[in-house]
Amino acid sequence: MDRFALFLLTGLASAFLVAPAHAQLARTYVSAVVGNDDNDCNRLTPCRTFQGAHDKTLAQGEITVLDPGGYGAVTITKAISIINDGVGEAGILVSGGGRGITISAGASDTVSLRGITLKGIDADQPRIFATPGNNGIVFYSGKALAIENCVVRSFISNNPFANPRPAGINFAPFGSSTLAVSDTVVTDSTYGIIVGSQARDSDVITATLSRVGLYNNGFGFEANGSLPVTRLTTITATIADSIASNNGVGVAADPGQVTVTITRSTIAGNSTGLRAEALVRIGETTISGNGDGWIVPSGIGNGAIQSYGDNRLAGNRANEGPMPVIPTK
Numbered sequence: 001m002d003r004f005a006l007f008l009l010t011g012l013a014s015a016f017l018v019a020p021a022h023a024q025l026a027r028t029y030v031s032a033v034v035g036n037d038d039n040d041c042n043r044l045t046p047c048r049t050f051q052g053a054h055d056k057t058l059a060q061g062e063i064t065v066l067d068p069g070g071y072g073a074v075t076i077t078k079a080i081s082i083i084n085d086g087v088g089e090a091g092i093l094v095s096g097g098g099r100g101i102t103i104s105a106g107a108s109d110t111v112s113l114r115g116i117t118l119k120g121i122d123a124d125q126p127r128i129f130a131t132p133g134n135n136g137i138v139f140y141s142g143k144a145l146a147i148e149n150c151v152v153r154s155f156i157s158n159n160p161f162a163n164p165r166p167a168g169i170n171f172a173p174f175g176s177s178t179l180a181v182s183d184t185v186v187t188d189s190t191y192g193i194i195v196g197s198q199a200r201d202s203d204v205i206t207a208t209l210s211r212v213g214l215y216n217n218g219f220g221f222e223a224n225g226s227l228p229v230t231r232l233t234t235i236t237a238t239i240a241d242s243i244a245s246n247n248g249v250g251v252a253a254d255p256g257q258v259t260v261t262i263t264r265s266t267i268a269g270n271s272t273g274l275r276a277e278a279l280v281r282i283g284e285t286t287i288s289g290n291g292d293g294w295i296v297p298s299g300i301g302n303g304a305i306q307s308y309g310d311n312r313l314a315g316n317r318a319n320e321g322p323m324p325v326i327p328t329k
Helices: 003-017 050-054
Strands: 025-030 057-065 074-076 080-083 090-094 099-104 110-114 116-120 135-141 144-148 151-153 167-171 177-187 191-195 204-215 219-223 234-240 243-245 249-253 257-263 266-268 272-276 279-283 286-288 292-295 304-307 312-314
Touching (some): 090 099, 135 151, 135 177, 177 191, 191 204, 219 234, 219 243, 249 266, 266 272, 272 279
Parallel strands (some): 025 057, 057 080, 080 110, 090 116, 099 135, 116 151, 135 167, 167 191, 177 204, 191 219, 204 243, 249 272, 266 286, 272 292, 279 304, 286 312
């Protein structure tokens, strides 16, 4: 046998002996029925967990849920979408001070979550004060996060000042970032949604909530400009067509360069409906059945409420007088 033929046969033998590595795919799949994280995550050979699929998905790719089930916690480090479009509950159970979805992506990366259910499963267990508490979604870095048609519930701690804050959704970026939440319910957590708790002085954070339900939380929504590292951060939040009900505080704007705009929404049945330690603008909104309809605590921050003059206040134990109307130009 000549030297070339021997070389060719040796190469072919090596190719058969060495198992091929799985290439990353632009679209991957997860299945609770037939999934296995040793698979390549293709349509006919899906992965079992979100983390397994994430690690085999190209940046800017998409993970698709094939059937109902629990898919485990995931740490996201790149631009990616996790999509469940109506196959049933695609869930993540979180316990022991853990986090369901942690996002530590690049500065130009966008992340999208759709149709995911996250639940803390030890919310009723006693905890020592130092325990951070469970978190549903924690965002540390990335350009933008979009959350759509999700359910997030039971993320609590008896230490509300833990870092990160115990919350259903904790948007705590170390850089300028954007949050969009739509058609989503957040319940039974220390903080339902909190924005801005980790930001740096020069950053700009924008949050938009549309058709969001905030129920039975300590704080329904809080724009947090009160920590020392966030006082020079600009936080702009808009809440539209949403409900905050049966929370300790329905909507809170903490001191700092914070502006919260509320429109076409309902704030009802909370201990305090609206607390303004920063600027809040509000229009076409019903504030009813709260202990305090709205408060601007004296001597704290730069609190102010400006009304567009078309809100409805009724049935609150205390409203602290009519809201100042935004002057027309």
